[in-house]
Amino acid sequence: MSFLRILSLTAVAATLLLAARTPATAAELTLKGVSCFPEKTYYSERFEDLVKRVNERGKGVLQIRYLGGAPKVMPPFDVGKNLKDGVVDITGCTAGFYQNIVPEIDAIKMAELPVAELRKNGAIEYINKIHNDKMNAQYLGLLNAYGQFHLYLNKPITKPDLTGLKIRVSPLYRAMVEKMGGTAVTSPPADIYTMLERGTVDGYGWPAQGIFDFSWQKVTKYRVDPGFYRTEMEYLVNLDVWKKMEPAQRSLLQTIMLELEKEDSKELAVNDEQRKKQEEAGMKPIRFSPADEKKYLEIGREAAWESIVKASPEHGPKLRQLLTKK
Ligand code: 173
Secondary structure: OOOHHHHHEEEEEEEEHHHHOOHHHHHOOOEEEEEEEOOOOHHHHHHHHHHHHHHEEEEOEEEEEEEOOOOOOOOOOHHHHHHHOOOOOEEEEEEHHHHOOOOOOOOHHHHHOOOOHHHHHHHHHHHHHHHHHHEEEEEEEEEEEOOEEEEOOOOOHHOOOOOOOOEEOOOHHHHHHHHHHOOOOOOOHHHHHHHHHHOOOOEEEEEEEOHHHHOOHHHHEEEEEEEEEOEEEEEEEEHHHHHOOOHHHHHHHHHHHHHHHHHHHHHHHHHHHHHHHHHHHOEEEEEOOHOOOOOOHHHHHHHHHHHHHOOOOOHHHHHHHHHHHO
C-alpha cells in the first residue's frame, strides 16, 4: 500500500470515528455567569453555590465561568440587559434590577405560596413565557425566596407616614414609599452607605438579610417592623444559549436548580437571626400600633398590585391569581 493510500485511509477512519463519537461527547459548554450583588455577599451565595455544583458535576458537559458580581463586573442595573443581549449567559439577579425589561416580574415579591406550589400551579411557567418573549431569557426559577423586606430609617416615625422623608429605593419599593408620602430615590446598593453617612437620604429599603455585608448597621438607627413582601433572586439563562444546549446540559442545570430550591426554605430562620443581630448592633426596631401595623402592610400590598396591574394590564391580574392564596 502506498504511503498516500495509508494516509487517506487513516483520515477516513479518523473521520468515521469522530462522527460515531459526536453524539456522546458533544463539546463541553462553558457559560459566563454574573451575580447582581458583590461576590461572597449574602445575595451572591446561592449563585456561587450553583456555580460550584455545576462545575463539580458537569465536567465534560457543562461549566460556568463565574465572572463575579455587580458592581465589580458591571453595574447591577445593567445585568438584565447584558443577559438579554448575550453579553453574559446566566445570571442570578433580583427582579427590581431588571423590571424595566420585564415589568411583570415585580409581581414575584407578592407571591404567597411556597415555590414548589408555584411550579405546580403553572405560575413559574407563565413567568417563563413572559421572560422568553420580553427578555430573550429562560426562567430557571427563583432562590432566596423566603426573606422579607424592611424599611430602615435614621429618623423615627410612629405611624405609616413617610411625609418629608427621602428614602433610597430599588424599583420594588417605589410605589409603597410614594403611597406613604415619602420621596423615593433609586440607587444601587453600592451608594447606600455614603447616602446615609451624608444624610442625602433618611432611610432605605432592604431585606432583613445582608445589612452586615455592607456595614450599614454603622449608619442606620432604626428598622421598621414587621417585614413585608418577599425577597427573591431570579435565575435566568439567555434564550439563544438555552435553545442550543444539549438535553444533558439543560437537565444538569435544572436538577441543581431544583435541589437548591428545596433547600431554600431554611432562609425563613435567617430573617429572625438577622433582625436579632441588627438589634445587638444597636439598631432599634420601630413598631406601630396594631391598627397602624395592619395599615402599613395593606398600603404596601395595595401600592404593589396597583403598580403591577398598571405596568401590565395584560398579565398583572393573571399573575395576582397565580401567585396569591385563594
Ligand atoms: O436593592 C434592593 O433593595 C433590592 O431590590 C434587593 C432585592 C433583593 C435582595 C436585596 C436587595
